[in-house]
Amino acid sequence: MTTPRRDIRFILNDREVRLSDVKSSDSLLDHLRIAQNLRGTKEGCAEGDCGACTVLVGRRAEGGIVYETVNACIRLLASVDLCHVVTIEHLRGRDGGLHPVQQAMVDFHGSQCGFCTPGFVMSLYALLMGNPSPTKHEIEVALQGNLCRCTGYSPIIRAAQAAAEEGAFDDAIVTERDSVLAKLAALDDGARVELTVGEDRVYLPSSVADFAELLAGNPEATIVAGSTDVGLWVTKFMRDISPVIFINHLEELRRIEVTEAGITLGAGVSYSDAEPLIVEHFPMLSTFWRRIGGWQVRNMGTVGGNVANGSPIGDTPPMLIALSAQMTLRSSKGSRVIAVEDFFIDYGKQDRAKDEFVESIFIPAPERGAMIATHKLSKRRDEDISSVCGAFYVTLDGDKIATARIAYGGMAATPKRAKAVEAALIGQEWTEQTIADALSAYAEDYQPLTDWRASKEYRATAAANLLRRFYLENTGTPATVIRGTAA
Ligand SMILES: Cc1cc2nc3c(=O)[nH]c(=O)nc-3n(C[C@H](O)[C@H](O)[C@H](O)COP(=O)(O)OP(=O)(O)OC[C@H]3O[C@@H](n4cnc5c(N)ncnc54)[C@H](O)[C@@H]3O)c2cc1C
């Protein structure tokens, strides 16, 4: 192994930064505001919900730089190694004055107290960078993770539309892209990073094999991918997470493979990375997909992290279980494949040894004509955790139900299949009466709890109603033919 590097290196706006005294729990936001005195980026909620701290993080990919909005409050500083961090201070117009996005916010009264405004500007800038002519809906989706208490969203959307009419931007982020790319490449020595500050330890492995080796030597380490869960352990629970192994820079874990047999998602694939695939191969799941977190959270959060955290209310496990997905767990000793369903043993207990990590998730191609849906119920439409999330996969043989795989989150201590309901459906005709007859089986499958998100009565009623909704959506000929990967 080459000698480990003892610092992290990144480009902040227009200058290079090298830091060796970075602790595992140091946030990007604190570094920007306190160490760098860049106070344009605000702190509101410190939990990824309000978007006041939105900045751009650019990483090298596919021969260029991919810029994404992130919540700096829960993005941990060490994870921006070899990235380009862009804050609101770097946005300028051609003459050094306001950038067209900022000017449009002024012209269309998109700001009052102004606290949220830098975050909105960064989200709108990122949207227009990738999509110069967004629809109103696309603007709304880009702003899901930004909260404004004063202005209301209509003026901000009008500002976005006006900024789009300005045409392509020629600001520093655009004109200096090649030189930033060259600088990032020059900073990358391919080495593992190891930082030690007192007892605190940070590791950035150089490869997946190096990750496996590091984890074998440090089985107590906290694995950090997108930090959209772990970030809150730090900001809300003040947990000491050291030693930490950061993995979101590992391109090998971001691989996506589509074959006749199905889709393999590396554990580090973010929701945003996976979105085009979902839209193409599972169009009926795309609305659900855009209801996971807000845009910044989908840019950071990974499917692997959503499964690995073992939460009973994570949104992707019910869907993955209904789709018969499998996952590969890897350690320095080798790999094993298990059904995602079998990963969840009990509340807080998963089938993962301390030296294992999730390497990838495989979603088999559904049968042609399979009826598929995932429905999420939450108190707020956007940027909210599910009270109940139901996932359905049903195939018919003539009029009769041949396969039924139904799984819920929020109904038990783990994401769990409704096996009694499935048994009540299989072999029966696909009719309203069959659905009505199966509903009583929910009581066998689940004894939901009451908590601050929902009462047990609400959960029981809503879960049954989701099956009725699924039936009504798919009455008559199956409406959800899978494109692309169908056998
Ligand atoms: C504002 C906000 C909104 C959210 N909305 C939703 C939502 O709508 N639906 C939803 O389901 N979740 C939501 N979340 C939770 C979170 O975004 C997801 O659970 C996300 O998928 C976690 O992925 P991550 O990469 O950020 O994980 P991290 O925070 O990096 O890690 C999460 C856990 O997984 C472990 N881990 C990560 N990767 C691996 C790996 N490869 N192998 C083994 N262990 C690993 C970590 O050690 C940790 O225990 C939200 C979070 C925030 C902050």
Ligand code: FES
């Ligand atoms: S401060 Fe609210 S999302 Fe970061």
Ligand code: FES
């Ligand atoms: S302008 Fe005050 S919070 Fe948005």
